[in-house]
Amino acid sequence: MTATRPTSTPDFVGYPAARRGIRALLDGRPALHRHPVPACPEWTVTDLLAHLVEIAGRVLGRHGGTVPAAPAPDSTAPELLDRWDDVGRELDRRLAQAGGRSGDLMVMDAFTHELDLCAALGVAPPAEHVAxxxxxxxxxxxxxxxxxxxxxxxxxxxxxxxxxxxxxxxxxxxxxxxxxxxxxxxxxxxxxxxxxxxxxxxxxxxxxxxxxxxxxxxxxxxxxx
The missing domain is CATH 3.30.1050.20 (Nonspecific Lipid-transfer Protein; Chain A)
Incomplete structure (x- = not known):
């Protein structure tokens, strides 16, 4: 693949931006936490969040961190958002230490799911996004x-x-x-x-x-x- 494009945003910048975007979509909207996500058949909002937490844990383990235990099946959306931020902050640090280009698949996954949530909740996606x-x-x-x-x-x-x-x-x-x-x-x-x-x-x-x-x-x- 060849390309003509500007230098990309480092992963340790794009990844927390996706976390903030998803939290902004869901904070204070508890009625939507069991809402289906059509772009991810058979998933609800909480299923999607559990997936994001799991992926963050896997990548953290690959970067030398301790892989956290899987979220409990009955975890609420606020609990999952907090858990994702806890793992994500450590992951941001390790991605920065690694040069900022070793978490690109994870960033893509998080950004894709942020857009999935926008579509599921009927919210316009952000006009610009660093991820x-x-x-x-x-x-x-x-x-x-x-x-x-x-x-x-x-x-x-x-x-x-x-x-x-x-x-x-x-x-x-x-x-x-x-x-x-x-x-x-x-x-x-x-x-x-x-x-x-x-x-x-x-x-x-x-x-x-x-x-x-x-x-x-x-x-x-x-x-x-």
Whole structure:
């Protein structure tokens, strides 16, 4: 994958920003804590928070910290938010010590789920977010690997704010263009095949649509938010 983009935000900056964003969505709204999250089928808000706490613990362990015990199944959303902050503050410190580029998958996961919560709760996502650029880099990298693995022609991926990537190997044979936020949702399995095909393509998108199902991501059967 090749790219034209500015230097990314360090993970120890992007990660606490996602934690703050998610806390701001949920603080003082206890009635929503069992609310379903459509982008994560079968998950409620508390299920999503438990996942974020678990991922933070795993990454902390990989960086030399003590892996915390898994949250209790009956943990409340406020308890999970506090637990995530406790683990996250130690993790922020260790990410900074590691140079700020060793938690990019975790940042992408947290940012993606922040957008999932915005969609689930009917709240407009923030106009700007420091975790967006590093998250998009991770997502394009994974997509690029799938383009190569499937033997597809290289594809230029463009955001409307001027960032460009080449997904796959070689000279791009087509391009897809969308706002950065929409690219994040598309590359993280939050857009249906119909929504993906409706983006701005320079060629018929059919050959590249299978590559949007990569890693843990699968396009939903119906329109996603």
């Amino acid at each position: 967006q650029a590093p998250s998009l880099e991770v997502l394009v990298r994974g997509f690029s690997g799938e383009v190569t693995a499937l033997g597809l022609p290289p594809l230029r991926v463009r955001s409307t704010d001027g960032l460009t990537w080449t997904a796959g190997e070689g000279r791009p044979e087509a391009s897809v263009t969308a706002p950065a936020r929409d690219l994040c949702r598309a590359l993280a399995g939050r857009r249906s095949l119909a929504q993906l095909a409706a983006m701005e393509w320079s060629e018929a998108p059919g050959p590249w649509l299978p590559a949007f199902g990569w890693g843990p991501f699968t396009p939903p059967p119906s329109a996603g938010a």
